[in-house]
Amino acid sequence: MPQSLYNRRRDMKFFNSINNELLNNIIQTPVTVYKISTDSPENIYGESEMKTYTKGLQIGALVTHDEQVTDASEGFGPLVDQSITVAFHREMIAARGFYPEVGDIIEYNEAYFEINGIVENQLVGGITHKNFSIVCSANMTQRDKLNLENIRVGKND
Amino acid sequence: MSVFEESEIWNDNPGQVSGSTAFGFYDNDAIFTKDALNFAKWAARRLGYPVVEIEMVDYEFYECFEESVSEFTTQVNQFNIRENRLAAQGLSTDINLTQKTVINPGLSQVVRLAKAYGSEAGAGGTVTWHSGSVEVHPGTQDYDLKDWAALNVGGKPIEIKRIFHTGRPAVSRYYDPFTETGIARNNLMNEFGWGGWQPAMEYVMFPIYEDLLRVQSVELNDQIRRSAYSFEIKNNVLKLFPVPSSTYNVWFEYIIISDRDAAVVQGTTGSMETQDASSSTSDVQSDYSNIQYQQIEYSSINQPGRFWVRKYGLACAKETLGNVRGKYQQIPIPNAEVTLDGDTLRSEAQQEKEILLTQLRESLEEASMKTQWENKTAQEDAMSNILKNIPPPMAIHIA
Numbered sequence: 001m002p003q004s005l006y007n008r009r010r011d012m013k014f015f016n017s018i019n020n021e022l023l024n025n026i027i028q029t030p031v032t033v034y035k036i037s038t039d040s041p042e043n044i045y046g047e048s049e050m051k052t053y054t055k056g057l058q059i060g061a062l063v064t065h066d067e068q069v070t071d072a073s074e075g076f077g078p079l080v081d082q083s084i085t086v087a088f089h090r091e092m093i094a095a096r097g098f099y100p101e102v103g104d105i106i107e108y109n110e111a112y113f114e115i116n117g118i119v120e121n122q123l124v125g126g127i128t129h130k131n132f133s134i135v136c137s138a139n140m141t142q143r144d145k146l147n148l149e150n151i152r153v154g155k156n157d
Numbered sequence: 158m159s160v161f162e163e164s165e166i167w168n169d170n171p172g173q174v175s176g177s178t179a180f181g182f183y184d185n186d187a188i189f190t191k192d193a194l195n196f197a198k199w200a201a202r203r204l205g206y207p208v209v210e211i212e213m214v215d216y217e218f219y220e221c222f223e224e225s226v227s228e229f230t231t232q233v234n235q236f237n238i239r240e241n242r243l244a245a246q247g248l249s250t251d252i253n254l255t256q257k258t259v260i261n262p263g264l265s266q267v268v269r270l271a272k273a274y275g276s277e278a279g280a281g282g283t284v285t286w287h288s289g290s291v292e293v294h295p296g297t298q299d300y301d302l303k304d305w306a307a308l309n310v311g312g313k314p315i316e317i318k319r320i321f322h323t324g325r326p327a328v329s330r331y332y333d334p335f336t337e338t339g340i341a342r343n344n345l346m347n348e349f350g351w352g353g354w355q356p357a358m359e360y361v362m363f364p365i366y367e368d369l370l371r372v373q374s375v376e377l378n379d380q381i382r383r384s385a386y387s388f389e390i391k392n393n394v395l396k397l398f399p400v401p402s403s404t405y406n407v408w409f410e411y412i413i414i415s416d417r418d419a420a421v422v423q424g425t426t427g428s429m430e431t432q433d434a435s436s437s438t439s440d441v442q443s444d445y446s447n448i449q450y451q452q453i454e455y456s457s458i459n460q461p462g463r464f465w466v467r468k469y470g471l472a473c474a475k476e477t478l479g480n481v482r483g484k485y486q487q488i489p490i491p492n493a494e495v496t497l498d499g500d501t502l503r504s505e506a507q508q509e510k511e512i513l514l515t516q517l518r519e520s521l522e523e524a525s526m527k528t529q530w531e532n533k534t535a536q537e538d539a540m541s542n543i544l545k546n547i548p549p550p551m552a553i554h555i556a
Contacts, residue, residue, distance in 0.1 A: 022490055133492050
């Protein structure tokens with residue numbers, strides 16, 4: 001199939017340069033992504049009773065977020081929720097060797113968000129094999145469920 | 158794991174200049190190659206590096222620098238061609254005028270131009286005047302020169318320049334008592350009040366205008382009182398006055414009109430030749446296209462010139478960066494698009510280039526010979542006015 005006149009490899013490299021500068025030097029909103037580990041211990045039914053995650057990977061992304069919402073109606077203390085959208089540059093994260101999936105955890109603004117949806121529909125020039133971004137929607141999750149950090153420590157420990 | 162590919166961009170570590178530009182005009186100029194490196198670093202910083210990335214590579218900066226030197230050279234040479242065109246026309250193309258002072262104001266070309274007038278005046282020129290004659294017969298006053306031309310010059314259109322149909326020269330009838338002007342010597346003696354006085358020996362000194370007045374008198378007398386020799390040509394027919402009373406030849410001079418119309422060009426030997434323009438050769442400097450002003454060596458350009466080159470080069474670099482950033486109106490970023498400043502850069506660059514060119518052209522015009530003479534005249538006039546108000550020195554004599 002003949003190449004299009006626009007958006008050729010040289011142009012894509014140019015876009016990469018601009019994005020690299022924009023995401024990593026100008027905007028600088030890095031997020032840390034924790035992928036679910038497939039090495040989690042399983043019970044006799046082959047189910048994982050406790051999720052574990054791989055070591056976090058920090059990468060630049062464009063993040064948009066809703067306001068935090070606090071719900072105190074449950075009677076077990078206030079529950080804070082927030083939705084965010086994290087847009088990754090596809091080639092940039094591919095070069096880092098990972099691909100976000102539903103269930104992965106994103107650490108942003110000192111909170112953890114679980115990816116609950118992925119959209120990959122930004123086609124440069126409408127060309128299907130030039131899918132430019134991976135846009136993840138995520139919701140804030142409780143940090144004590146994740147086992148990513150030890151939260152049961154106090155000053156005397 | 159795939160590789161994240163990016164465009165080559167400026168890294169503040171420029172490579173070799175020589176061989177990097179498209180034309181390589183100044184590859185052998187060590188000062189150019191050194192300044193091109195410095196220019197690249199300076200221009201990148203003026204465009205925002207290292208705070209922002211500059212999507213250009215080293216040889217693009219070198220190209221801008223080379224183009225800027227060439228633009229400077231072109232402007233200076235164009236001015237010099239205008240200034241020295243008359244002096245240069247006719248010189249051998251082997252003579253390079255670049256950065257040379259043209260001392261001779263070039264009258265040779267003026268003289269060549271004057272030859273066209275000489276041709277018409279019958280005093281030199283480049284068109285041959287031919288001679289011809291018609292035999293006139295008693296009682297026949299009209300003679301068709303078109304018939305003559307058909308017979309003698311193959312019917313080519315001719316133009317009569319001169320007809321030799323006159324009476325005897327007035328000066329030869331100076332003492333002719335029948336000229337009705339009196340006898341010259343007697344006239345003068347009478348006017349002096351010495352009429353009839355006949356000394357043994359006379360010595361009369363005539364002023365030259367006496368001769369001229371008398372000649373005019375003879376000719377005017379012939380014209381008014383006699384049927385003087387004259388002619389007219391109407392519709393190629395020569396009519397002679399008076400009606401010929403004998404057979405003789407009337408001679409005339411003429412040109413073949415196509416000789417005049419032929420393009421007069423300068424040939425290979427530098428001599429004027431009449432030939433078709435299509436067959437002209439070009440080993441002499443003739444016009445704007447081959448007057449020998451060539452590339453100016455960068456190292457011979459002075460400080461103001463080099464500063465102009467840097468400024469113009471920066472505008473070129475800005476234009477190049479604008480072209481890079483302006484190919485796409487919108488650049489994709491994850492889940493959005495961003496607009497770059499390509500249009501702004503190009504617009505600014507064009508304005509800066511225009512301003513720099515205008516400044517350079519005005520500076521050159523200020524340096525023209527015409528302006529210098531005008532300034533010199535104004536200066537001398539002003540000095541004269543000042544000096545007029547200073548009292549003259551007083552002589553002090555000490556006894």
